[in-house]
Amino acid sequence: MTQRTGSRIYLDHAATTPLDPTVFEVMRPYLWSEAGNPSSVHAAGRRAREAVDTAREQVASVLGCKPGEVIFTSGGTEADNLAVIGLALSEAGRGRHIVTTAIEHHAVLFAARSLRAHGFEVTELAVDQAGRVDPPDLEITVRPDTTLVSIGLANNEIGTIQDIPTLARIAHAAGARVHTDAVQAAGQLDINVDRLGVDLLSLSAHKLYGPKGVGALYVREGVNLERRAFGGAQERDRRAGTENVPGIVGLGEAVMRAEAERERRTAHMRSLSAALVERVTAGCPMVRVTGDPERRLPAFAPFAFADVDAESLLIRLDLEGIAVSTGAACTSGSLEPSHVIEALGLPERYRQGSLRCTVGRGTTLDEVSRAGEAIVGHVRMLRAIAAAPGVV
Ligand SMILES: Cc1ncc(COP(=O)(O)O)c(C=O)c1O
Incomplete structure (x- = not known):
């Protein structure tokens, strides 16, 4: 190519x-001949559902999680927004403090800042000249009312990789959930959620030779998110809206190929x-x-x-x-x-x-x-x- x-x-x-031509070829039928809605019970709908399920298994196999822990979204931005706002609102009864960093992508940073209007306190950790978060900084920042720590696996402007396993251990010890934005890292780093130790992880297909406008959010079993979209019961009632079937099929293929290569x-x-x-x-x-x-x-x-x-x-x-x-x-x-x-x-x-x-x-x-x-x-x-x- x-x-x-x-x-x-x-x-x-x-x-x-x-877009990888091989990914496009896998998507092609769902852009044209296979036009069923995955929620329809007839044969065309069932074929579309099967395609979405296959993609979910592909993404889950790369993340090392269960297929049911993957929510398809319209991209990295929606995945980040859903993770940050969805988690914060769902855990608001337990605490209203969120920690992120000064160098997060705006999809995380602005989502976190938007919560201030709803009574949340948001701490943006500073980084050193290389863009690194110092784990002891997180250690002194987390508190009993911290419900979420959101730190990107790798930065989108300078490429700096954070020590997510260490940061996640610190956050968990304080009782907080951990989200990482892996949109840039996917395809270049290991994104196994257990090795990273995260509860939520965002992906986007178009950084991986997949199509634009589709992504995924990994949500660890037992973690609840307040819904951001209202409507149908798609994605196990966690993200309403008819699935972007060709996009999801492309994401599954792109993620698999990126990991294999x-x-x-x-x-x-x-x-x-x-x-x-x-x-x-x-x-x-x-x-x-x-x-x-x-x-x-x-x-x-x-x-x-x-x-x-x-x-x-x-x-x-x-x-x-x-x-x-x-x-x-x-x-x-x-x-x-x-x-x-x-x-x-x-x-x-x-x-x-x-x-x-x-x-x-x-x-x-x-x-x-x-x-x-x-x-x-x-x-x-x-x-x-x-x-x-x-x-x-
Ligand atoms: C680190 C990071 N997070 C999130 C996004 C947003 O992803 P999307 O373009 O799929 O909405 C980007 C895109 O540039 C990114 O680099």
């Missing part, structure tokens, strides 16, 4: 990945992101590689350039056919440094210059070499322009 259109180079796999894909991505980091850091003075140097997702080559406006850099690269990101796709367009970059506490002159490059399974060494050259060239050019305004 190619990730390119013409000579374009796509280095924005953390924003989304192209995880070692090979991540080895490839690790070597390419390392090559890009090496080329850019060798060619550019005053650049920092953001995120944890050891515990970072293999796909990630995240940079912060001093005295460079990352938006200008992104536009120049795009004109050359190279797609990268200045941070989370959902916040690009805003000229403010993202909340993640702010939380890292980088020196002022690096804050506007954050660039996220993320390679994928189809990225080639030639592509990262060309992208590295281009990044180095444009950074030099932008700095020269900034140093001599009016010249260009």
Whole structure:
């Protein structure tokens, strides 16, 4: 499968990945000939139900959970919202304190903050310069009234991986439930829920070469969520609405394939992101590689350039056919440094210059070499322009 259109180079796999043609082929009948509603009792409905059940088993086998513990959603955002708000409201009688981090995806952070209007207290843990949560910080933050700790397995802007098993042990010792957003980590890390020690985990298909608009939330047996959608009794009465059958079928296939090929894909991505980091850091003075140097997702080559406006850099690269990101796709367009970059506490002159490059399974060494050259060239050019305004 190619990730390119013409000579374009796509280095924005953390924003989304192209649909795997094999996944598309598995989805195809459910987009066309197999049009039954899984809630219908006739044969067409039963076939659709069977397809959804198969996908549920596929997701459960990768997560190491029971199929009944998987709720299909419209994506990572809905899974995060349902986990955070659903759990908080359901446990409100026991306590109204929630802990998350300053670098969570907005689907978690804004969901948590929305609870303040309902009398909840939300603590956002700080991170160090590499984006790590320090477990002792969590230890002194959790309290008897803490019902939920939500910490992403890996960050979507800098790729830093958190020590979820340790953090989960601390949260559980205090009697809190643990949610992790594994949307970026899936396909690159082990997402077995027992090894992670989590009660809730979010996934999204489109980061795994699956379709957009479908995801899943793992909910450990015995954990109750207050419903967010009202209507039918789908998903064991936990998420109303007719199932996105083709999307769910695509998610199941994409998750299975990602897990089966995880070692090979991540080895490839690790070597390419390392090559890009090496080329850019060798060619550019005053650049920092953001995120944890050891515990970072293999796909990630995240940079912060001093005295460079990352938006200008992104536009120049795009004109050359190279797609990268200045941070989370959902916040690009805003000229403010993202909340993640702010939380890292980088020196002022690096804050506007954050660039996220993320390679994928189809990225080639030639592509990262060309992208590295281009990044180095444009950074030099932008700095020269900034140093001599009016010249260009
Ligand atoms: C860490 C993380 N969580 C949640 C989401 C939202 O997922 P979706 O796009 O499926 O709504 C994203 C998407 O960028 C993400 O990176």
